Amino acid sequence: MEHKAQSIRPFVGAKDFEQSRNFYRDLGFQEVSLTPVLSLFKTGQLGFYLQDAYVQDWIENTMIFLEVEDVSHFWDDLLALNLTDKYKNVKLTPVRVEQWGRECFIHDPSGVLWHFGEFF
Numbered sequence: 425m426e427h428k429a430q431s432i433r434p435f436v437g438a439k440d441f442e443q444s445r446n447f448y449r450d451l452g453f454q455e456v457s458l459t460p461v462l463s464l465f466k467t468g469q470l471g472f473y474l475q476d477a478y479v480q481d482w483i484e485n486t487m488i489f490l491e492v493e494d495v496s497h498f499w500d501d502l503l504a505l506n507l508t509d510k511y512k513n514v515k516l517t518p519v520r521v522e523q524w525g526r527e528c529f530i531h532d533p534s535g536v537l538w539h540f541g542e543f544f
Contacts, residue, residue, distance in 0.1 A: 439534040441476035
């Protein structure tokens with residue numbers, strides 16, 4: 425089957441929708457508000473839907489991988505944002521080397537785990 429896909433946009437939940445909206449804007453995503461409880465967050469041609477919905481097991485088991493060009497530079501930019509000071513539950517994990525490439529991590533205010541990485 426040939427998909428001819430144009431994009432893929434996962435749905436991400438939020439424990440505190442307004443706080444998560446602010447977090448993702450601070451992280452550099454552009455927000456397109458679709459309804460009072462649903463926004464599209466974009467970077468270039470990529471995006472995801474943030475919704476005002478919270479199921480703890482779902483959120484705490486959500487992981488998203490975003491490939492970046494230079495993970496070391498991206499990490500420095502993350503640190504400069506002071507997100508852990510601004511948002512109570514945000515956690516950062518520094519760059520680590522894996523056999524496939526390098527990545528760093530951030531937990532959003534709700535507990536969603538983001539992987540930012542580059543492949544060798």
